[in-house]
């Protein structure tokens with residue numbers, strides 16, 4: 001592919017976002033409830049996979065996996081469930097090598113065999129070299145990944161996932177959404193700033209796009225999936241929860257400075273797009289640096305149309 005990826009070809013600002021925030025695996029979003037395997041968001045997603053109905057081995061890829069927590073939590077919950085008749089064979093995808101290596105370093109510490117890894121742009125999952133050894137899979141999951149891609153890329157990613165799964169397979173997306181276009185302008189502004197402060201190069205990697213639910217449904221349909229909405233809720237965030245996402249060392253004062261910059265951009269977004277403040281329930285406590293937001297999140301599954 002003469003050095004350019006499918007994502008590169010999609011837009012003049014193409015490329016893919018490779019930032020994850022800076023904190024280590026054990027710290028990963030530990031203060032944000034929707035990442036917990038006990039959260040209703042996780043439980044609804046897990047139930048939607050209907051793993052207990054499957055009898056043969058389940059081949060599953062957790063895509064845009066970062067530290068792999070979503071796939072690992074699904075596997076563990078299934079294996080601990082009295083309803084499980086079979087095991088999950090789990091593989092991880094990420095565009096970066098480091099998170100994939102880290103997943104296997106952690107697995108090694110737990111005494112587990114290494115997991116298969118597919119290091120590639122999600123938009124090219126179906127043609128990735130590593131996929132040749134895996135073949136068709138039953139399930140591809142992606143949590144909090146697709147919204148980081150530039151506009152136009154999520155459909156291509158879903159199409160690549162569809163090509164990767166077997167005819168009776170399923171894709172599961174658990175991610176953020178905007179309720180209205182005005183809310184979308186606000187959240188895109190805020191989320192793009194957060195990623196820029198965490199090191200995203202907008203010229204090279206493009207800008208994130210958080211779709212509305214209608215857009216998500218269209219993406220599923222365009223990629224050849226029957227979309228089924230499973231669950232909607234909010235992920236409640238205090239901007240202080242972002243401590244550690246912008247620097248390697250949390251004692252670095254640059255972290256505090258960047259969270260203050262995030263607080264400012266949230267105020268700007270609310271002033272420019274008042275619907276954003278209502279929709280994301282942005283609240284400002286009287287003390288400085290007490291901003292809370294409720295990000296709408298959803299779970300959607302798709303079977304091949």
Ligand SMILES: C[S@@+](CC[C@H](N)C(=O)[O-])C[C@H]1O[C@@H](n2cnc3c(N)ncnc32)[C@H](O)[C@@H]1O
Nearest residue numbers: 016017018020064065066070094095121122143
């Ligand atoms: C927010 S983190 C993922 C969190 C993780 N899915 C979870 O729920 O715990 C996003 C991840 O997507 C990866 N990523 C970004 N662009 C990608 C792309 N085009 N293809 C594959 N992975 C990508 C990043 O390297 C990062 O590890």
